[in-house]
Amino acid sequence: MKLVKSLPQNLQEQVKLQKQLVHFYSQPSLNEVKFFATLLKACIDNSLIEVENFQFVQGKQKLQLLDIFFQAGNWFCHAYNLDLKKWYVLRLDKFEAVRVLPTETKIMNKEPLTANLQKYEENYYQVPYSCLLTENGEQKVKYNSYPIMNIVHDAGKIYLQGKYNREELHYLVDYLISLGSDVQVLQPSELKKNYLTKLKQIMKKY
DSSP: OHHHHTSOHHHHHHHHHHHHHOOOOOOOOSSOOTTHHHHHHHHHHTOEEEEEOTTTSOSEEEEEEEEEEEETTEEEEEEEETTTTEEEEEEGGGOOEEEEOOTTSOOOOHHHHHHHHHHHHHHHOOEEEEEEEOHHHHHHHHHSOOTTEEEEEETTEEEEEEEEOGGGHHHHHHHHHHTGGGEEEEEOHHHHHHHHHHHHHHHTTO
């Protein structure tokens, strides 16, 4: 407000008019995150936490959080499981219990933790895929994409490229289905087959 008041009167009126006419609607969080403050502090402080989260692992697990991010209406985190030495992308609203543990256990600081995730992803996501996008499809992907996806322009065509792990193939199929007619799966055949199977399941409902 102080900055606006320092402007000439005509510019102040322009700013007021723009505030009346220009609106930005952000996407709301679809689910409440009970332990958001605790998880955020643990991420910032690089603390070790014990959680109950049954998305992938049953029972209590010790996690170290690399980051927290918001996508498609939900909060997520990159979490490193110290016991399994494995990375997961977890939804924060699925955490049923969170407890910060004493710093007796030796854990990685942020720099080697980031390098560990990058190395893990290189080994975990090994099956390359390629899809053809329309211009509208490109906009959809830019609005809601994942770090392991890339948009490539080549010879006047738009491609969505990346790699996936077979354990998460169904997630990729669901994502491509959400793009509707703005995507065409090119390769591999495994992805095309699962994509067509999903389409047939949808068609059977009509």
